[in-house]
Amino acid sequence: MVFLGLAFKSLISRRGSVVLTCLAMTVSIFVILGVEHIRTQAKESFYNTVSGADLIVGARTGSANLLLYSVFRIGSATNNVSWESYSDITADDRVKWAIPISLGDSHKGYRVMGTTLSYFEHYSYGKKRNLKFANGKPFHDLFDVVLGSQVAKNLGYGIGDQITLAHGIGKTSFSMHDDKPFRISGILAPTGTPVDQTLHVSLQGIEAIHLDWQPGSRKSGPEVNSLVQEDLAIKSVTAFILGLKSRMTTFEVQREINEFSQEPLLAILPGVALAELWEMINILEGVLQLISYLILFSALLGLAAMLLASMREREQEIKLFRAIGASPGFLFVLIQLEALIICGFSILIGSACLLLCLGATKEKLSANFGLYVEANIFSTNSVLLLSLVVIATVAVASIPSLGAYKQARSVT
Amino acid sequence: MTVNIENLRYAYDKKGNETLLDIPRWNIAKGEKVLLHGPSGGGKSTLLNLISGILRSSEGKLEVMGERLDKMNERERDRFRANNVGYVFQSFNLFPFLNAYENVDLSLYFSQDAKPKGSKQEIENLLSELNLSKSDCAKPIRKLSIGQQQRVAIARSLIKKPGLLIADEPTSSLDEENRNQFMSVLLDLINEQDTTLLFVSHDLSLRPHFNRAEALAGINQGKTN
Numbered sequence: 001m002v003f004l005g006l007a008f009k010s011l012i013s014r015r016g017s018v019v020l021t022c023l024a025m026t027v028s029i030f031v032i033l034g035v036e037h038i039r040t041q042a043k044e045s046f047y048n049t050v051s052g053a054d055l056i057v058g059a060r061t062g063s064a065n066l067l068l069y070s071v072f073r074i075g076s077a078t079n080n081v082s083w084e085s086y087s088d089i090t091a092d093d094r095v096k097w098a099i100p101i102s103l104g105d106s107h108k109g110y111r112v113m114g115t116t117l118s119y120f121e122h123y124s125y126g127k128k129r130n131l132k133f134a135n136g137k138p139f140h141d142l143f144d145v146v147l148g149s150q151v152a153k154n155l156g157y158g159i160g161d162q163i164t165l166a167h168g169i170g171k172t173s174f175s176m177h178d179d180k181p182f183r184i185s186g187i188l189a190p191t192g193t194p195v196d197q198t199l200h201v202s203l204q205g206i207e208a209i210h211l212d213w214q215p216g217s218r219k220s221g222p223e224v225n226s227l228v229q230e231d232l233a234i235k236s237v238t239a240f241i242l243g244l245k246s247r248m249t250t251f252e253v254q255r256e257i258n259e260f261s262q263e264p265l266l267a268i269l270p271g272v273a274l275a276e277l278w279e280m281i282n283i284l285e286g287v288l289q290l291i292s293y294l295i296l297f298s299a300l301l302g303l304a305a306m307l308l309a310s311m312r313e314r315e316q317e318i319k320l321f322r323a324i325g326a327s328p329g330f331l332f333v334l335i336q337l338e339a340l341i342i343c344g345f346s347i348l349i350g351s352a353c354l355l356l357c358l359g360a361t362k363e364k365l366s367a368n369f370g371l372y373v374e375a376n377i378f379s380t381n382s383v384l385l386l387s388l389v390v391i392a393t394v395a396v397a398s399i400p401s402l403g404a405y406k407q408a409r410s411v412t
Numbered sequence: 413m414t415v416n417i418e419n420l421r422y423a424y425d426k427k428g429n430e431t432l433l434d435i436p437r438w439n440i441a442k443g444e445k446v447l448l449h450g451p452s453g454g455g456k457s458t459l460l461n462l463i464s465g466i467l468r469s470s471e472g473k474l475e476v477m478g479e480r481l482d483k484m485n486e487r488e489r490d491r492f493r494a495n496n497v498g499y500v501f502q503s504f505n506l507f508p509f510l511n512a513y514e515n516v517d518l519s520l521y522f523s524q525d526a527k528p529k530g531s532k533q534e535i536e537n538l539l540s541e542l543n544l545s546k547s548d549c550a551k552p553i554r555k556l557s558i559g560q561q562q563r564v565a566i567a568r569s570l571i572k573k574p575g576l577l578i579a580d581e582p583t584s585s586l587d588e589e590n591r592n593q594f595m596s597v598l599l600d601l602i603n604e605q606d607t608t609l610l611f612v613s614h615d616l617s618l619r620p621h622f623n624r625a626e627a628l629a630g631i632n633q634g635k636t637n
Contacts, residue, residue, distance in 0.1 A: 002521050006510075013509035316504035322466050323501070324568070325494020325522035327487060409486075 007337040014310060021299075021306045022342050022349070028299035029350030029389060030357075032292040033377055036385055037354070039285055041373045046278060049193045050241070052124040053099075053270050054250050057081065057089065057257055058239035060264035064280065067273040070101055070239040073111040073194050077103065080236035085262050089242075094253055096245045097122045100237040102206045105165045105177070110151045112165050112199045114206030114237075120146075122243055125193045135159050136186030139202050142232075144185035150196040152187040159184055165199075165209060177209040192372035204232040242267075296389065299346075300396040303339060307400035311407065318407050328408035332401045339397030340390070347386055351377060413475070414576050414608040415440040415463055420472035421634070422455075422462060432458055434634035435472075442575075445602065445609040447619060450628035456612045459628065460578050463610065464497045465489030477575045494522035498569030498607070500598075502581040505565030512539060512549040512556065512564040516571050523572040531571070538567045542597060559590040563597060570601050577602060579611045583618070595621055 011018045050056075050071050058066040059079035068074040090098040099122055102114030120138045124130050136159045139146055147157060157163065162181045182201060190196055211232075244250055250269065257267035321331060358375045365373050415438070422433040432455045440446050450456050461467040462474060465481050468489070474482045477496055481489055493499075506515045516535045539549050542563040548556060556564065562582060569577060579598070583591040599621060602609050611622065619625050 002518070006518070009509040009514075010507075317507060320501070320504060320507065322490075323464065323493070323499035324519045325490055327490045 003334065003337055004341075007334055007341055010334075011338055011341060017306050017310070018342065021303050022346050024299040024302050025342060025346030026350045026353070028292070028296040029346050029386075030353050031295050032385060032389070033350060033354050033382055034357075035288045035292040036381060037358070037377045037379075038373060039288065040379065040381055043278065045192055045372045047274055048126040049274070050123075050125060050270050052122075052128045052243065053241045054244040054247065055242040055254055055257070055267045056239060056270055056273070057242060057265055057267045060266045063266065063268040063273045064277050066239065066266055066268055067270070067277055069103065070241070071194065071270070073103070073113070073198060077238045080238055081240065081265060082236050082263060083234045085260065085265065086237055086240055088262070089257060089260070090240070092253070094244055094246070094249045095242055097243040099123055099241040100203060100234075101239045101241070102203055102236075103238045105167060105206065105209070107151075107163055107165050107199050108155060110148075110155075110197055110199055112145075112201060112206075114201055114203045116203060119200065123195070123241070125191050125195065129191075131191065131195065132189040134187050134189040136184070139185050139200065139205070141183070141185070142202065142205055142208055143180060143182045144201070144205070145182040146186040146188060146200040147184055148188055148194075148196040148198045148200075149190040151199055152184075157184055157187075159187065163199075165201075180209045203234050203237070207232040207234055296392070300392055303342060303393065304396045304399050307335060307339060307397060308403060311400055311403050314404070315407065318404060322408055326408075328405045331408045332405040335401040335404045336394060336397050339393050339401075343390060343393040347389065413439055414442050414444070414477055415610070416473070416475040418473040420462070420474055421470045422458060422467065423470050431470075431634040433462070433632055435459075435631050436633065438631045440576075440608055440610060443606050443608055444624070445599075445622045446611065447616075447622040447625040448610060448612045448628060449614060449616060449625065454628050455632060455634065456628055457580060459632075460580055460610070460612060463576070464499060464578055465493045490522075491524065495524060495572065496575050498572070498574040498577040500562075500565050500569050500577070500579040500582045502584050505582075506553045506561060506568065508553050511552055512544060512560075512567075515553065515564060516568045519568045519571055535567070535571060538571055539564070541601075542567055558586060559593060562586065562590070562594050566594075566598055566601065570605060570607070573605050574607060576608045576610065579609065579613075581613050582611075583613060583615060591615075 056066060056070050058070060059077055059081055061078045065075060065078070069077050086098075086100060089095070097118055099119045100115055103111060105112040117138055120131050122130075133146075134149060136146070138144075145163065151157070161184045163184065164176055164178045164181050166176050182205065188195060188200075242253070244253060254267040254269065257265050318331060322328075354377055355375060358373055358377065362373060362375060417435050417438040419437075420433060420435045421431055423431045448456060448459075458467065462469055462481075463476055465476070465484065466489075468486070469482050472482065473480065476492075479492055479496075481492065484492065506512075507518065510518065513535060516539065517531070520531050520535070536546075536549075540546075544560060544563060544567075548560060553561060553564070565582070582598075583594055586594055595618065598609075601607075609622075611618070616625070
C-alpha cells in the first residue's frame with residue numbers, strides 16, 4: 001500500500017507529463033484492442049455466415065466468386081444454372097435437401113433473393129442455428145416477400161406493407177417492377193449474417209416479375225391478377241446450396257457436379273471456400289495488427305522517455321530515499337509501479353472508450369459494412385493482449401527503473 | 413562509542429588509485445555533538461555517506477553503534493540506516509508530493525524497529541512539539557515556509573529515535589533567525605533523545621552548540637581537491 005500510495009502521489013505531482021503519456025497509451029490500447037476485437041469478430045461473423053451446408057453449386061467460376069455472390073450477396077454470377085441441371089442434381093438419392101438461390105433484383109440497395117420454402121427450413125448459420133421469424137410467416141402467395149431484420153429496421157417496414165422491386169442490383173435503378181408490387185408477409189429475426197440485409201421472395205415471384213421483360217427493358221405482359229403460381233415455370237437459378245444425407249459422400253457428389261456433362265458447374269465446400277477467402281484478406285489483417293503494435297510500441301517508448309527524463313529531476317528525491325533507508329531495489333520497484341499505474345489507467349480508459357464506441361457504432365457497422373460486432377470486448381485474446389501490454393510496459397520501464405537503481409547505488 | 417573509525421580508506425575507483433578519504437583513527441562518543449567543517453569537495457559528504465552506510469569503505473574498520481558497517485552487505489546497511497541513523501540535508505529534505513505527516517510517516521516505514529510503536533500519535537505529538545499545526549501538517553510541503561520545512565525535516569529524521577543524527581549543512585540556506593530557531597529545536601530534541609550528533613557546516617559561529625569541532629583536513633590523510 002505504501003508503494004502504491006507513493007507511486008500515485010509521485011505521479012500526481014508530475015501530472016502534466018503523466019496525463020499526456022497516459023493519453024498516448026490510452027489511444028494505443030484503444031487501437032490495439034479495437035483492431036483485435038473487430039478482427040476476431042469479423043472472422044467469427046464471416047465463418048458463421050453459413051453452416052450445415054455440404055456444397056454450394058453454381059455456374060463454373062472461381063470458388064471465391066461463387067461464395068461471395070451466393071452467400072455474401074457480393075458481386076454477380078457469371079452465368080445461371082439451368083432448372084433441368086438443378087432438378088437432376090437435387091433428385092439424386094444422396095441429396096437430403098436443396099436451397100435454390102436466384103439473384104439479380106434489388107430493393108433500395110438491398111439484394112432480392114428468389115428461393116423456396118426449403119430455405120426457411122434448412123438454411124442455418126453460426127452453430128447450426130435455423131432462421132426464425134420475428135414477425136409474420138414465410139411467403140405463400142406469389143407476391144409475398146420476407147425481409148431480413150436489417151432491411152425491415154432500416155427501411156421502417158412492417159407486415160402487410162407493399163414494396164416494389166427494382167431490376168438489377170444498383171442502389172439507384174430506373175427499371176422498376178412497379179406493376180407487380182410485393183406484400184411483406186414476414187420479417188426474420190436478426191442473424192448477424194447477410195440474411196439480415198436480404199429480401200426473400202419465391203422463385204415463382206422472380207419469374208413473375210420478369211415475364212414481361214426482355215433483357216434490359218420491359219414489354220407488355222400479363223396482368224398481375226391473371227398470374228397463377230403453379231403455371232410459372234422456373235427456367236434457371238443463380239446457385240444452390242446442398243445438404244447431403246451422409247457427409248461421407250460429399251467429395252463424391254462434388255466431383256460428379258464438377259464433371260457434370262450437361263453444363264459447366266462448380267461445387268464448392270463452404271468451409272474450405274470460407275477459409276480460402278479469409279486467407280485472401282489475411283494480409284490486411286496482418287497489416288492492421290502490425291500498425292496497432294507499432295502504435296503501442298511508440299506509446300511505450302514515450303512512457304520510458306517520460307520516466308527517464310524525470311530521473312534527472314528526481315536525483316535529490318533518490319538521495320533522500322536512500323538516506324531514510326530505501327534500498328536501490330525499492331526505487332526500481334517504485335518506478336516500475338509508476339509505469340504500471342499509467343499502463344493500468346490507460347487500459348481502463350482505453351477499454352471504456354472502446355466499449356462506448358462499439359456500443360454507439362454497433363448498429364452503423366452492421367448497417368453500412370455488414371459487420372456484426374459485439375460490444376463485449378473481453379475475450380481470451382484481448383486478455384492475452386492486455387497481458388502482453390503489461391509485460392511490454394514492465395520491459396520498457398526497466399530502462400528508467402535500472403537508471404534509478406544505478407543512481408541509488410552511486411549516491412554521493 | 414557511536415562512531416569508531418580505524419584506518420578507513422575510501423577511493424572512487426575500485427583499484428584504489430585516488431584515495432579521497434584516509435582516516436587512521438576517529439571516534440565520536442555516545443551522546444556527543446560534533447561539528448565537522450572543511451572546504452567543499454574535501455570529502456565531508458562522502459564521510460557522512462560512509463558513516464550512514466550509503467557507501468561502503470574500500471578498506472579499514474567502520475563501526476557505528478557497535479555494528480561493523482564495513483562487514484555488512486548493501487541490504488544490511490540499508491536496514492541499519494533505516495533503524496539507527498537520521499539524516500538532515502541542506503535542501504530537499506522532504507518529498508514534495510507528500511505532506512508533512514506523510515513525510516515523517518514514510519521515514520518510519522523503512523525503520524523496522526520503530527514501526528510497532530503506535531506511530532501515528534507519536535508523529536502528531538512530535539510535529540506539534542515542533543510548532544507545526546495540524547493544518548500545516550496536512551498542507552503540501554511546498555506551501556510551508558523554509559523554516560517550517562526544516563522543522564518537518566527534523567521530525568522526519570528523529571521520529572525513529574536514531575542513535576546517530578547526521579546533519580549535512582542544514583542551516584546554510586536559512587537566515588539568522590531561522591538558523592537559531594532550527595538549532596534550538598534540534599538540540600532540544602537531540603538532548604531529550606540522547607542522540608549523537610554529527611553536524612557538517614561551514615558556519616563556525618555555530619561552534620558553541622557543540623562539544624567539539626573538527627576540520628576534516630585534520631583527520632583525513634587522503635587526497636583532497
